[in-house]
Amino acid sequence: MSRGDKSAYTDKQKRQAEHIEESEREQGRSKDDAERIAWATVNKQDGGGKKSGSGRKSS
Template structure:
């Protein structure tokens, strides 16, 4: 299927995209951008073309939603893992305060950021 071909979309999806496109044009968005935004909205809501033979032909709506959810959870875990590996110096004072609280460092509430960093390094 060539890029931009809408054969795999249902009539309902095509009507929805046309309605959204008209709405954007009434708001002053140029026609080409309005069309792109409309189809992006339809794709976001329904996961793309739904006619049989498309890439998602054997997936139910529930399965598609679960896949998106799993993907979002994996992305969040990756971001969280990245923040763990960041040095103490790169973290915010609030993050350092939370770590100091979990390690039960005394006097943490009156410490400045560098003092928290030093105390956490000593605690490890």
């Protein structure tokens, strides 16, 4: 059950999500939970899909 449009993500982010999802499945999570966790992790690491600018916040 894919949520949202994943076209804004880079190929690297998609590969990362796939790898995380496989890892979660190996730990016994359902497909939906594994996918949700994988994309949440990618979003947390990279701030979501491709965006303009460097993606870094100024402090």
